[in-house]
Amino acid sequence: MSSFSREKAAPLAIVIAAAVLAGVTAAAFLVGSSSVSLGDLVAWATGGDVSASAKSILVNVRLPRVLAALLAGGALAVAGAIIQAVLDNPLASPNIIGINSGAGLFVLIAASVFPSALWLPPLAAFAGALATALIIFGISLGANTSRLTVVLAGIAITSVFGAGMNTILIVNPDAYIGSSAFLVGGLSGVLMDDLAWPAAYIVGGLAVALLAAGKLNIMALGDDTAHALGMNVGATRLAMLGLAAVLAGAAVSFAGLLGFVGLIIPHLVRFFVGHDNRLVLPLSAVSGAVFVVVCDLLARVLFAPYEVPVGILMAFLGGPFFIYLILKNRRGSLD
Numbered sequence: 001m002s003s004f005s006r007e008k009a010a011p012l013a014i015v016i017a018a019a020v021l022a023g024v025t026a027a028a029f030l031v032g033s034s035s036v037s038l039g040d041l042v043a044w045a046t047g048g049d050v051s052a053s054a055k056s057i058l059v060n061v062r063l064p065r066v067l068a069a070l071l072a073g074g075a076l077a078v079a080g081a082i083i084q085a086v087l088d089n090p091l092a093s094p095n096i097i098g099i100n101s102g103a104g105l106f107v108l109i110a111a112s113v114f115p116s117a118l119w120l121p122p123l124a125a126f127a128g129a130l131a132t133a134l135i136i137f138g139i140s141l142g143a144n145t146s147r148l149t150v151v152l153a154g155i156a157i158t159s160v161f162g163a164g165m166n167t168i169l170i171v172n173p174d175a176y177i178g179s180s181a182f183l184v185g186g187l188s189g190v191l192m193d194d195l196a197w198p199a200a201y202i203v204g205g206l207a208v209a210l211l212a213a214g215k216l217n218i219m220a221l222g223d224d225t226a227h228a229l230g231m232n233v234g235a236t237r238l239a240m241l242g243l244a245a246v247l248a249g250a251a252v253s254f255a256g257l258l259g260f261v262g263l264i265i266p267h268l269v270r271f272f273v274g275h276d277n278r279l280v281l282p283l284s285a286v287s288g289a290v291f292v293v294v295c296d297l298l299a300r301v302l303f304a305p306y307e308v309p310v311g312i313l314m315a316f317l318g319g320p321f322f323i324y325l326i327l328k329n330r331r332g333s334l335d
Helices: 003-030 038-045 052-087 099-113 119-142 147-171 179-184 192-211 215-217 223-229 233-255 261-273 275-301 310-330
Strands: none
Touching: 003 052, 003 261, 003 275, 038 052, 038 215, 052 119, 052 215, 052 233, 052 275, 099 119, 099 147, 099 179, 099 233, 119 147, 119 192, 119 215, 119 233, 119 261, 147 179, 179 310, 192 215, 192 233, 192 275, 215 223, 215 233, 223 233, 223 275, 261 275, 261 310, 275 310
């Protein structure tokens, strides 16, 4: 798709994404093991009369789950777009380079040491995500470091951190309730209390990301040009990686190790609207939210009456896509 046609398609893509988001969000409220009628949903949303059973399902089950999917999808997709731009690496995403695993390890450590501190997991997740991001950033600065080397380093880090998480759960099985779903990524057990702090970090992080999108465009011009335009490239890269760590860490703190959202969505968005991050970031946020809501909805209904964690379904989709990108990289085509 040419740059001109992508620019023309951008407004339409945003409108379509917003409409799809509204539709799938409504569907996520309606469909599940206990269905809710559209009339009950409209009555509840507008403050009208609704049956006690329908209200209980909507408030206690569907609302936290749908909000969790929206927040996690938007946060992880934007984090992936930022990481790919900062590292200039189309193979990078929070789960591929180990940021999710770093956040998950620190969450389990915090849950083991301070189990009653509900405000601590998001901060611990951010610390773990940031530490991993800094390690990857340091590796990417090495001489003759290829894009694939950075990805392989991230996979190695993910393996080490995964071993650390499993060790904690073996030594202290009660460290984290629902740990099996946490390790693959799941939203079934999320409560509103779990979302309070992460939601604040994600909303704030997304706002900062949208305001800083122009800086990513300047960085894409090359370090020399960015310096000539007055940008401190090193500080900006670190700040943007820190922002990606906030978004990914906050999502991991309640959704677990969801994978491939930050890999798939930015690539699809760039295909339709090009590489202008002022368009890529907001559209990634909306599209990421759509993607996770749809995947979670499918995870609920495809295997009914059983339910699988949404992270498993995402792995089935993301694995082949990652292989495709690796093969594309070997051919030297990174657009």
